[in-house]
Amino acid sequence: MQHYNVKIDAFEGPLDLLLHLINRLEIDIYDIPVAEITEQYLIFIHTMKELELDIASEYLVMAATLLAIKSKMLLPKHEEEAFDEDMTLEMEEDPRDELVERLVEYRKFKEAAEDLKELEHERSLMYTKPPSDLTEITKETKSEKANLEVSLYDMLGALQKLMRRKKLQKPLSTRITRQEIPIEMRINEIMKELKGFKGKKSFNDLFSVSNREHVVVTFLAILELIKRRDIHVTQEMNFSEIFVEATEGI
């Protein structure tokens, strides 16, 4: 039973997908069994199609690349190589080399991105303040036009700082903030809805309001209810409709 939505773009691209397959199949990245990985890759693409997901062209290009490598691996050695046996070792290029190189290179940056995430988190634990208003202790500004050494990035950078600050100060400020829907309230609503309804209710019907926050809160409420075992969720088969009913009624 799957009672959650799955992020459709869990992969950042074909290289990311390949890394995942390699990792999952516990394959040595420097000695990839091309036939196996190609098969898995194609199955994945096929599944995406079945799910009617848009497949970015990059994925298809990679599929073609894999098939090309696979066929090269099957081909007998080139004739030229027989001519000059001394050269053989040098000439004999593994058709997988280029792909491996790309994967290893990509993996480095994927990991570096994780490091950045960690750094960003660390930095976010330290709060800085905006510059103080020093109006009172300074003289009037003289009128001076232009020759400014500022760029658009300086301005956007300033805006970033402002937004970061706003985010931090939200609860402190007296400004009216967005009305939030308490999960507990939505839980009660859902239970009422289910109890007032004999039998199973379609999962999708619970998401009648298309407001983003409402959707998320509803989703969380359902998760909570599942955890509390107040509701029962069923699905006949994968990708078929999901039904929800109150446990009491069963």
Add this chain to the structure above:
Amino acid sequence: MNIVNWYGIVESLLFAAGDEGLSLKQIASVLEVEEMQAKEMMDGLIVSLQEDKKRGMTVLEIGGTYQLATKKENAVYLKKLVESPSTSTLSQAALETLAVIAYKQPITRVEIEEIRGVKTERPLQTLSAKALIKEVGRAEGNGRAYLYGTTKEFLDTFGLKNIAELPKLPEQSEEDDITQNEADLFFEKFQESLES
């Protein structure tokens, strides 16, 4: 937790709270002590800051809230800093104000201050003096406040053909892809709920 650590925590809190300051009640609630105790600690902090020559800060008690401020006697150095000629660029405050005007024009001073959360008189003066912004009209309603907008000088300075050429703000461009956002949000919340 002992009082030594309290000092550090309260300093962090006051710094982050900025001009809005913190009430005794807020301080007491974070430290999980009685307000009486918090009051004693604040009094101690104020005295120790005042006496410590190594410190440039003081705590002001204004209308029932505490806020950090620089010591009066250091104002002369702040003045020196502000008047140092190294500023061929715009201050953070001016840049922020300019950004708000650029993206939200026409906009009144009060609206800008609402967004920035601080007084904006001086940055507006600076920007006007540098001809980057100008008054473009008056707001409706009583008060009829001035509305500010950017100038041609602004476009020149930032190398823009027109205002539409300003880069999209992250929020705006993300809205292009609402369904993606929803999926992300879903997933994020879902992950969180698994971890909790």
Add this chain to the structure above:
Amino acid sequence: MNIVNWYGIVESLLFAAGDEGLSLKQIASVLEVEEMQAKEMMDGLIVSLQEDKKRGMTVLEIGGTYQLATKKENAVYLKKLVESPSTSTLSQAALETLAVIAYKQPITRVEIEEIRGVKTERPLQTLSAKALIKEVGRAEGNGRAYLYGTTKEFLDTFGLKNIAELPKLPEQSEEDDITQNEADLFFEKFQESLES
């Protein structure tokens, strides 16, 4: 003037400058000392702040400027009063793109796309709008594509003194299980669909 007073003055200056920060040159000029001396004093200040439990502040050195910030270890208390921005605001795509640019700058979009294996237009837009990257020039050759590099805002966002302080690029390391979680979920779903 002795160094004890310097500390107080510099603290005032740093407080007033806020996230705009102060350069060594500015500090030296206000104190009327050599930059070398100012540097020594700043080093001393940073150490003494870090060691003093009574203090809740620290000094960050970012892209050649110093700025005051609250200590990391107090974040837990700040959270009680102010919302923490600790959830990453950048998508995986944006983070990856940023990582490539940070380590390979200056670099063109096409080169980034070669490494990532996917289109990278959108992440570049987001990163530009967040002022984390900027165009730093044009590549040679026909097309004369834009070259991208990181900004000071980048250093600030990730708390780096300078680009050289970036963690070493991993040459080879074990797969990170956590990052694979999302992918695993998808994979399970697709495996199941195969079995059915």
